[in-house]
Amino acid sequence: MTQPTVLLLTPMLPVTRAALDDRFDLVALADAEDKEARLAKVADRVRAIAMFADGRVDGALMNRLPKLEIVSVFGVGYDGVDAAEAARRGILVTNTPDVLTDEVADTAMALTIMTVRRLGAAERYLRAGQWTAKGPFPLTPGSLVGATMGILGLGRIGRAVAARASAFGLKIAYHGRSRQDVPYAYYDSPAALAEASDILMIATPGGAETRHLVDADVLKALGSRGYLVNIGRGSTVDETALAAALEAGTIAGAGLDVFAEEPQVPEALLGRDDVVLLPHVASASLPTRTAMGQLMVDNLSAWFESGRVLTPVPETPRP
CATH class of the missing domain: 3.40.50.720 (NAD(P)-binding Rossmann-like Domain)
Known part of the structure; x- marks a missing residue:
């Protein structure tokens, strides 16, 4: 069975990236020297985005990803995602509350x-x-x-x-x-x-x-x-x-x-x-950041396995 393609939009903890790589067809945009070329190559098969809270997902990016179903954010804050636009398109957005x-x-x-x-x-x-x-x-x-x-x-x-x-x-x-x-x-x-x-x-x-x-x-x-x-x-x-x-x-x-x-x-x-x-370190311990990464991965896994997610944000539909 073909693994769903997940676009990794930002750098991620090694343990979290390894979990993503194990479960999905992971395309790490952050690693690419020519990000535009890599995005163009995979855009028509990307079904999910995984990103740290400082990433940006707007309507223009959604337009380039016709099969996008879900944006899974590492962090409680998700203001980098146009959640209202995602909701309009039926795209889910999840975050990682509680664990931090x-x-x-x-x-x-x-x-x-x-x-x-x-x-x-x-x-x-x-x-x-x-x-x-x-x-x-x-x-x-x-x-x-x-x-x-x-x-x-x-x-x-x-x-x-x-x-x-x-x-x-x-x-x-x-x-x-x-x-x-x-x-x-x-x-x-x-x-x-x-x-x-x-x-x-x-x-x-x-x-x-x-x-x-x-x-x-x-x-x-x-x-x-x-x-x-x-x-x-x-x-x-x-x-x-x-x-x-x-x-x-x-x-x-x-x-x-x-x-x-x-x-x-x-x-x-x-x-x-x-x-x-302080340099934005409120949640920056290894145990907490590992738990946040795992919840981000679990949201993606739950979606592709059952069509449901664990922690949807309020703006987007909850299956």
């Missing part, structure tokens, strides 16, 4: 502590010999004790962050598209949530609906004692407004694991001790 929730929530709390207590700057102070030369590291203006964390986006990851933050003794508030049956205070706008929060945690998906959801007005509402932490999507924050708010002292600091144009990070953020910057 705990890892990302753990990183969110670590990033929060690093940001509020300026632990990155403290480590650099020690390594530079400043402890012995200048004495103790300056007292940090912020603390988690008695603080309120406002969570922007109370989905799977947002709820997991809330559980951890509650265990730390933080009060929890949230904003989302709708009120949920949870024991946390609800605010009807990002600005209202920011005004009520000491720490504003972003856990929203990306895409046009959330682009620059955190803008200058929201940062002003967060205030000079407030901290912004983003483990969602870089596009949610107006980075120009953020840099200006930090420079002016409008907010106290920021912790960012994601950026609008990765791997590019705004130059205005790089030299600041009131900002903690």
